[in-house]
Amino acid sequence: MMNKELVQSVEISIKEKKKIIKGQVIRAVISSRSKIIEIKTSDNKSYYLVYYKNSLVYGEKLEIVEKGSFIDKAYSKGIVLESHHPFLPVIIPNENVFIPNKNKLFSELQNQYSLQEVAYIATTLDSFFTKDQLIKIIDKIFFHYRRNGKFFKAFQITHILKGFSPELSLAGDNLNSQDFRSYDNFYNSSPLPIVYSKDPLFVELYCFKNRMSPDEHKILEDILKKQDCFLELLLLWMEKVDKYSKADSIEKYTNIALQFITMEQWILILGYLKINPFQELSQTKTVIDKMLHEEHYETAALYLLDFIEDLPNTYNDTLNILWEHLDTEFIVSHLDGFSMLIQQLVQENENQQCEQKLSHLVGKLLENYDLKTVHEKLQPIQKSVPDSKVFRKMNRMTTLLEDPDHMMELGQYYAEFKQYDEAIECFSWEMELHPDDYSPVWQLSKMYQNKGMVEEAVAYRQIYAQLKGNKEIS
Structure with missing residues (x-):
C-alpha cells in the first residue's frame, strides 16, 4: 500500500584509502546498538558497513556473507529495511563515509568507547577479521x-565472549568459576531493570533479542526513551505494526516522526505499513491541498492512488480537481489505480467534460494496446456509465473488427480517436474492395495530412480528384 514511484533510492560514497566508491543502498539492518548497511556498486560489488550508535566502525567489500556471522544473524534476527522502504533514507547517518584504517581500528575504538563496548563491537566485525583475532582482543x-581487580567488569566481558563463541571453553569456565558465581546469581535472579542499572549494554542486547516478548519489548522501549533514541523507537513500533497488522498510538508516533521527517515522508511510511494516513491523520489533507495549490497534480495523485477506495468524503473536491487537471497519459499509465476514481467522477462531473476526457483516455490506450484489450481494460468503468457516447463507439468498433464490409465506418471511428495508422489501414482495405469509390481515398488523404505526411496526402488528393472526375463524366 505504498507508491514506489515516490520512494527515492539512497546513494552513498565510500572513501577507502585513496579510492572513492559510489553505490546504492539496497538494505539496512538494525540490531540493537548496531546497524549494517549493504551497498551495491555500479560494477555489482557488495560493500557492508557496520555502525555502532550511528557511527561507522568499519566496512569492506565482501564476496559472500558467511553463515553464522554477525551480519548473517542480523539479517534473520534484526529489523531489516529493504531498498524500497520509505524509512531507509532516514536511518542512513551519512551519505559520504570514510572507512577507518583496519590496522589501527581497535586502538581508535578504545579512545571513543568503554572497553566493554569495544568487546561487543569486536563481535560485530567477524566478517572482516578472523574469529581468533577478535577473541584475542576480547581476552585482553x-x-x-x-x-585490576574489576571482577564484575571481567564477568561482563565473559558474557560477551560466551555469546560470541559459545563453544569456547575459557568463557564457560570463567562463568562457572567461584570468582564469578555471585555475579552470575545476580544476573539470573534480579529483575531486568535492576540488572540494567549495573549493565545497560547486556540488558539492551537481551531485550532487543527478545523484543517480541511483551515484557522485554516494554523495557526496550523505556531504554530507548531514556537514551533519546527516537528513530530506533519508531523502528520498533513499525516492526510491531508490520508483524501484527495492528497499529496503535498513531498520533503519538506521528509526533515523534515529525521531529525527523516531513509529513510527506510519514504518509509514505504509514502507507508502507498498510495504514491509511488519510483516514487516521487530519493534517494529511493540508499536505495534499498544498500540492494542488502548487499544481503538483501528479504527485498528489501518486500519494492518494493506493487509498482511492477508502478516502474520507472531505477529499471529494480534491479528486474532482485531479480529474480535471491530470494529463490523460498519466491516467493511462496508472489505470488500475484510477479505475475506481474514474467510475466515481464520470458520474459526478459534467457530461461534456467527461466525454472529452474519456475520449482522450481511449485514444491514449489505443496507442499502446489493440482494440480488444482496450475494451477489456475499460469494462469496469463502462459499467458505471453505460450511456457514454465514447463507450458506445468503442463497443461498435469491436463488432466491426472482423467485418470487411464496414471498414469505412471502423476507420472513421479510429480517426475520431486520432489513431491515424489504424484508420489508414481500414481505408486502404476499403479502397482495395471498392477501387472506384473515391470516399476512402479522400479519407486517406486526410489521415496522411493529419500525420504530417504532405506528399502522401497530395498524392491521394490527386487520385481522389481523378476518381471523382471519372464518376461525374460517367
Whole structure:
C-alpha cells in the first residue's frame, strides 16, 4: 500500500584509502546498538558497513556473507529495511563515509568507547577479521579487568565472549568459576531493570533479542526513551505494526516522526505499513491541498492512488480537481489505480467534460494496446456509465473488427480517436474492395495530412480528384 514511484533510492560514497566508491543502498539492518548497511556498486560489488550508535566502525567489500556471522544473524534476527522502504533514507547517518584504517581500528575504538563496548563491537566485525583475532582482543580486555581487580567488569566481558563463541571453553569456565558465581546469581535472579542499572549494554542486547516478548519489548522501549533514541523507537513500533497488522498510538508516533521527517515522508511510511494516513491523520489533507495549490497534480495523485477506495468524503473536491487537471497519459499509465476514481467522477462531473476526457483516455490506450484489450481494460468503468457516447463507439468498433464490409465506418471511428495508422489501414482495405469509390481515398488523404505526411496526402488528393472526375463524366 505504498507508491514506489515516490520512494527515492539512497546513494552513498565510500572513501577507502585513496579510492572513492559510489553505490546504492539496497538494505539496512538494525540490531540493537548496531546497524549494517549493504551497498551495491555500479560494477555489482557488495560493500557492508557496520555502525555502532550511528557511527561507522568499519566496512569492506565482501564476496559472500558467511553463515553464522554477525551480519548473517542480523539479517534473520534484526529489523531489516529493504531498498524500497520509505524509512531507509532516514536511518542512513551519512551519505559520504570514510572507512577507518583496519590496522589501527581497535586502538581508535578504545579512545571513543568503554572497553566493554569495544568487546561487543569486536563481535560485530567477524566478517572482516578472523574469529581468533577478535577473541584475542576480547581476552585482553577480560584479563585487563581481572588483573585490576574489576571482577564484575571481567564477568561482563565473559558474557560477551560466551555469546560470541559459545563453544569456547575459557568463557564457560570463567562463568562457572567461584570468582564469578555471585555475579552470575545476580544476573539470573534480579529483575531486568535492576540488572540494567549495573549493565545497560547486556540488558539492551537481551531485550532487543527478545523484543517480541511483551515484557522485554516494554523495557526496550523505556531504554530507548531514556537514551533519546527516537528513530530506533519508531523502528520498533513499525516492526510491531508490520508483524501484527495492528497499529496503535498513531498520533503519538506521528509526533515523534515529525521531529525527523516531513509529513510527506510519514504518509509514505504509514502507507508502507498498510495504514491509511488519510483516514487516521487530519493534517494529511493540508499536505495534499498544498500540492494542488502548487499544481503538483501528479504527485498528489501518486500519494492518494493506493487509498482511492477508502478516502474520507472531505477529499471529494480534491479528486474532482485531479480529474480535471491530470494529463490523460498519466491516467493511462496508472489505470488500475484510477479505475475506481474514474467510475466515481464520470458520474459526478459534467457530461461534456467527461466525454472529452474519456475520449482522450481511449485514444491514449489505443496507442499502446489493440482494440480488444482496450475494451477489456475499460469494462469496469463502462459499467458505471453505460450511456457514454465514447463507450458506445468503442463497443461498435469491436463488432466491426472482423467485418470487411464496414471498414469505412471502423476507420472513421479510429480517426475520431486520432489513431491515424489504424484508420489508414481500414481505408486502404476499403479502397482495395471498392477501387472506384473515391470516399476512402479522400479519407486517406486526410489521415496522411493529419500525420504530417504532405506528399502522401497530395498524392491521394490527386487520385481522389481523378476518381471523382471519372464518376461525374460517367
